[in-house]
Amino acid sequence: MTDAELIEQINGKLGSRIRETANPAPLRIFLTVDPGDLVPAVTGLRDDFGYTHLSTISGVDLGEAFEILYHFGRHQGALTVRTQVPRDKPHVPTITPVIPGAILYEREIQEMFGITVDGIPDPRRLNLPDDWPDGQYPLRKDWSFERPEEIIPGGRS
């Protein structure tokens, strides 16, 4: 099946959920959905098109909004579902009930971007340490690391 045929079939089945499709390169398909349509769209892709393998979830800080990209793989090529959430109210529904393997990546999105994943079964941090301060989200563009001043016992000589 070519990419164009696949996009046509996906549009036929899930057309009302999908705002935009793109096919920038061979074997690469991008779908844009609203956060509210995310779970039905992912369920449809899993049940009707066999997209059971979630490779990862990427977050991108766009300034006013966050973009979240769900990278799926199948027998042929890769499909990415993208959605945007506003920066002042970053909420996205969980897809873990549909794709159980998504849990680690949703935890990562939560701690790195401060995007709340509604209904996530395990909201703990994934990579950041336990004593990491609340409200610090390292992959946001406005976050930067400042190295604490080095204190040498006895002072510099």
Added chain:
Amino acid sequence: MKYQVPIGPQHPALKEPISLRMTLEGEVIRDADIRLGYNHRGVEKLAEQKNWTQNIYLTERICGICSHSHSTCYVQGVEKLMEIEAPKRGQYIRYLVSELERVHSHLLWLGVAAHEAGFDSLFMYTWRDREIVMDILETISGNRVHYAINTIGGVRRDLDDLQVKRILGDIKTLWSRTDYYKKISIGEPSFVARLADVGRLSKEDAIALCAVGPTLRASGVPQDIRRDDPYGIYAEVPFDVCTADTCDVLGRAVVRILELFESYKICDFLLQNLPAGDIKVKAPRKAKPNEVVSRYEAPRGENIHYIKSNGSDKPERLKVRAPTLGNYAATVAMLKNGFIADIPLIFAAIDPCICCAERAVTLVDSRSGAERVVRFSDLRAQALGRRPSDSQKRNAVWPF
């Protein structure tokens, strides 16, 4: 009585410290919880502050064993962003190194698995022959671990005829040695019985939990990025996707041994058909605003990089997902209802670093809260002491 056993997190010599907390009932694992982040280095944040060329060396240092996987995945994505293509000869050398890296990683794994199962002569043999492939890599790149062969637009070093001849000879040696290991591991019933039926992961679980690589293929799912999403030269190279349907550690061993032969086949093909010409093209300093999803079949499974450019000489975003993270959810499923003595084997079978557990294991009595610390060597002694007792395991056969 229920116990909780924390395993890990730190080991000074290895790349992935990880802590696992096992809930035990007697000897049987009822639940497992994974805690990560002991080695979080902030690579993705750092990549946004480095330029395209500097990031080759950053991505190469994500992993020690599959360093070439990450740099290749990154470089082939950036080449798409910059709309350039590496010359054929450069690509052949790049993916030759990829396959050699797979050989060295799988030989290393086979040795570790044999060691954890108490078959130390196989461990000695495979690690001796791993030196052959390390020497080949040194011949090509000058380095044994971080090959630094990739650059945007091709590779940095060319091969001459003498090197090609020497590498072809070495691959022939490796081929016959691996054939011998296949024979001795089939002929060793205690080794087969030790691996059979350990760390079960059903096909449905493997798919649902998004497992990758040999772990997924050993559960009977023929997914291989080299065939499903051909990158570089893989569309023109003949090879087979190896699977097993035993869904256990034995299957994972079978898949890796079979993949060794496929890798030799690919290396042989690449060297015999090495095209003439340049090895690299000049790359621009900046990339137009665009995005790319780059996938790569690393020795441990699918490696994916999402790269977004913004028109400058630095990436807007570089997202990396290494294959071991993809396998963690499946590891929890494998450990459940297994035995405490199988932990080293199950861990080793997804090919992370079991030696995180080498430092100390603390056993917590859930009633009294008392802890006792067990050295990894004692845990290993327990693993070796566990004899295959049930009749099914005694009759286990090597499913080649």
